[in-house]
Structure formats: C-alpha cells, structure tokens
Amino acid sequence: MSVKTSLHPLVEEAVEKVLSGREISFDEALTLLTDARISTPDLVEAGARVTAAFHESKADICAIVSAKTGSCVEDCSFCSQSMHHSADAPSHPLLSDEAIMDAARRAREIGARRFCIVSQGRSPSERDFPRILSLVRRIRNETGLSVDCALGALTEEQAAALKSAGVSTYNHNIETAPSFFPAIVRTHTFEDRVRTVRILKGAGIDACCGGILNLGETPRQRIEFAFALREIDPEIVPVNILNPRPGTPLEDVPAADPWEMVRTIAVFRLVLPKPVFKLAGGREANLGPLQSEAVRAGARGAIVGGYLTTAGGDPAADRRMFASLGLSC
Template sequence: MTTLEDRPLATDPADLLATAREQVLERGVGLDEAQVLAVLNLGDEHLEDLLGLAHEVRMRWCGPEVEVEGIVSLKTGGCPEDCHFCSQSGQFTSPVRSVWLDIPALVEAAKATAATGATEFCIVAAVRGPDERLMTQMREGVAAIKEAVDIQVAASLGMLTQAQVDELAAMGVHRYNHNLETARSYFPNVVTTHTWEERWETLTMVREAGMEVCCGGIVGMGETLEQRAEFAAQLATLTPDEVPLNFLNPRPGTPFGDQEPLSAQDALRTIAAFRLAMPRTILRYAGGREITLGDLGTREGLLGGINAVIVGNYLTTLGRDPKEDLALLDELKMPIKALADTF
C-alpha cells in the first residue's frame, strides 16, 4: 500500500480512476486507505467504469482462473463467543444448536466438494479455539480426507495457540481461515468476548508457520465507509493469500438480525475497492452474495475483481446451486484453477 505522501489524493472521479489505473493496473501498487475511501464514495454513474478497471486489475495480476472451494462445519452451534452476526453463538436466541460431524460424514463432504470441481475443502468449527477433542477430530479427519480424495484441506477453528498452529501445519492443513471481520475501530461493536488483536496474533502465527493466510470479513454490519476503507487497508497490511468477502445476511435472533442488507451497488463498489487495494490477492465470494447481489450481481462481481468462489451452502445459510456457479464460470470463460496450481 502506498502512503498519502506518495501522491496527492485525486477527488475528481475521472482523475481518481486514472490514478488507480496507473498505480494499480500498471504498477501493481494497491490503493491506500484514503484512496479506497474515495473509491467507496464514487457515485453509481461511475460503477461500470470502476468494475471494469477492477476486472482488468484482476486479470493482469491474478489471471483468469477462479479458485473454487467448498466448506463444511465439523462442529456447529453452541459457540461461547458473541459475534453479533452469527447464529451459531450460544448467547443468542437464534436456532442453531451444537452438533458434531463424524469422520465418515466429513470425508463424504470432501468427496462431494471435489466432485463439483472444487480444489479446496475448508473444515470449520464454531468455537473460540480448538480443545483436545476438536484437535483429535482434525487429526483423524484430515488424514481420512487425504487418503480418500485429492483435494487441498483448509481449516477455520478460531484462535490458536502456537502448539496448535504447529500441529495443524504438520497435519497438512495448507491454509488457515481466521477473519478479522471488520475494521479494528469497529470491532468492539461486533464482538465483545475477544479482541481484534487476539485474532491478529493467530494470523501472525499462522503465517510464520508456513500456512497460507485466509482472512476477510463481513461488510454491511453498520460500519461507516471510512471504517470499510480502514478494513481494506488493514487487510492489505496483513497481505493475506486469500480474502473471503461476505455480505451481512441478517440472521433472526442475533443482534444484527434487523439490519438492512447492503445494496447491490454498495456491494459491487466494495468488491472493486478491495480488489484495487489488494491487486494480487485471491478475492473470494463468500456468504450473503445471494441476497445482496442475486444472479446478475454475482456475474458483475466476477467481472469486477472476484477470482474465487465458495460453492454450495455456507455454515448456517443457503448458497447457490454449485451447478449454477460452475455454468456461469464456463460462460464467462473463467477456468477453474487446477489443484496443482493451489499448492
């Protein structure tokens, strides 16, 4: 990311887009926080040009391939944390209750994911951090998956100790997801049972252990545009290998259950802004795109900076039929990234 001293901030939309073209497309240098904020403030009349530029950036610095991933919950519900967007918290009246998935079911889910053409399978658990039972499930589950199917295994198990980081790396978990969720300044409005800094510490250990870092969050939780720009800048500083971009799907019984979903225009502007902030990062469609963008918006996002998708259902919400996503990728002539290319 550049600093504000590197160049004056362009305020005219045409000048801003021209600056972004030269800086990001030509030189591969992501927009800084103030520049991202200016992009987020662009009017709808500039959205088509903005998405076109973000797509050019994606094609130049990432290529046309799309990484496809499936996710499954190993341990669902009953989480002690109070993430205000999440129906898996045991503190809210939302209906998700604690359920564990056994190893045969986990392997079958991995096989089903691979059958869609996906190269990535992420095992998720609704916990603050893994206990010994969960680590045992991971040891047995990862070994069984690797024996049964040719797919990369990722994990998302909350906050980790150094010993747990080292063990996951030794198991062959190649990518670890731990979302920062939102800007540091807004985080206390989203979670009160742990801190943004605790999440950052886990991500630092993951990177140092040699695993890929997957870190994103949710937009549309009531944050300001300034905080959305702050979040993009903080992610860029972390330099994650992948950023899953979720849009709030308000869940009944959670503190954010009455929030209005983000508009399609704001969601697409956010996609483009994050691509311009992180030109070389895997930017993945994740939860909420179905209600925020619909079919047409999903297409526009793929032509506006997105280069990875989660197929099928999410942890507690329904996604698109994988066949629809794969057909759209074929129509757009965006090949699925081969498994060998994900190492």
C-alpha cells in the same frame, strides 16, 4: 455491462498506480468508494484490469463442512451459533469421521478444489484436535482435495501440527474494521484475531482472512477494513455480505445494496491486488444476478454448496457463471 476503455481520471490514475507496483492511499480509496462522480461501471472495469494483471483466468472453488456447530461461547453479533443470542441454529458436537468424509466426497463431486473443516468456538478442543489432524490426512489421501481449516484461535504448536498434517490454508477472518470491531464482538479483540493470523503465517500456512460487509460500518470503516487486510497480507480474502439471522443483534439490518457491494469489491481490489478474492456467505441473498459483476470487479473464487447455517446456490450454476466470464474451475 459493456467493457469501458475510457475511465474517470481518478480511476485511471489508481489503476496505473497499482499496475506499476505502487499502492493507492487511504484517501484515494475512500474517494473512489464515495465520490458520486465516479461511476460503478468505471470501478468494475478498474477492478477487472487489475485482477487480470495479477491473477490467472481460473476460479478457486471451495466447499465447507460445519463440523461442529452451535452453542459457541463467542458473541459475534452476526452469528446465529452464539450462545449469547436467541437464534434457532443447529447445535451438535464434532461430526463423525464418516460424516465429514462424506462431505468431502460431495465437495469433490460438485467441483470444489478445496475443502474446509469449520468448527465453532474460541479454539479447537484437546479432544477434537487430534481427530481433525487425522481427518486432514485422510481427506487429502482419499479425495485429492486441498484441505483447509477454520477452528478458531491457534497456538504456535497447533499451527505447526496442522501444517505437518497437510493443511494448506487456514481461515480466520478479522470480520471488519478495527474501529468497528468492538461494536460487533466483545468476547475477544481485533488484536486477538490478528495474532492468530500471524501465528499461522509463521507456521507456513496460507492465510484466508477477510470478513463481512454491511454490518453497519461506515464507508470510511470499509476502507479501514481493506487497509487492515493489506497490512496482514493474506493469500485469500473471503468476501461475506451480511445475511441477517433471526435472533441475532443484527437481525434487522437492512439488506445491502447490490451495486454498492460490487463497488466495494472493486475498490478493495485496487487496495489489495494480490490476494484471491472469494465470494462467500450472503452472496446469493445480496448480489443475486450481480454476482457476475462482483467477479468482474475482482473475485476469483467462491464457496459453493452451502455455508455454516445457511443454504447456498446451485454449484453447477456457479461453474457456468465463471465459465461465462472466461474462468476455468
């Protein structure tokens, strides 16, 4: 896609507003997303200009380990790990320390700067939590990686312990718009998720907080989702796109339109100029060769090497993609 110099007037107005330190309104964002007279290339260029103004020319590369998988008590409709669904997903208790250390070493080998320990469940168990704290310290000392966690809901005491152990960032997604959340999750509330994000930010841990596109939400709910994130003010926004899993309630959701996803990322960038957008689960399956356009539209990082229950692409290809766009890894 060639770089455009003249944009649709509404897009130009939005870019000028954001670059001057002001915020676009809900209605402006919704118009940008839905008005057929506004081209997606214009929005991609708008996202590129805003991203260049607020972010360095480098990609934040992260790898994860599904340290504890399956048999989850939550009923998230998109997730194959839920015990409420009939999906055929792996299930195992917390991996051994050496297995997690091996995963961290592999993460470093494939070029990741961050390594995230992910555990299923509502919150970390009393048995697992001390081991995780010890692993955080060990991974930092032995690999030099920044260590993140995604362990579910936290208490203030747990957040303080993670901070003391050296956790730099904690992932806890709000998943979708507040109005759509009850259609996706019933075993906890949207407010429950926001509460945990507030707790970790209060402990001085950066918030990695995003969600999943193409769950069945309306365009208006996508903008509602973006504005909910703006209120939370996370440091990192992981952008997942539904990759439907057999045996889950969302298994028959049609595949996302890749250009629609790129357009959405561009509009999200105008709403949220400061957080690092990280392409995450479903990016290969839904965006394919348009991943580079999603990067131009606003992404400044990616999860590489695989996800919780699905495989990822080639990390070397990811690094080449970022390099081709002028971003160091």
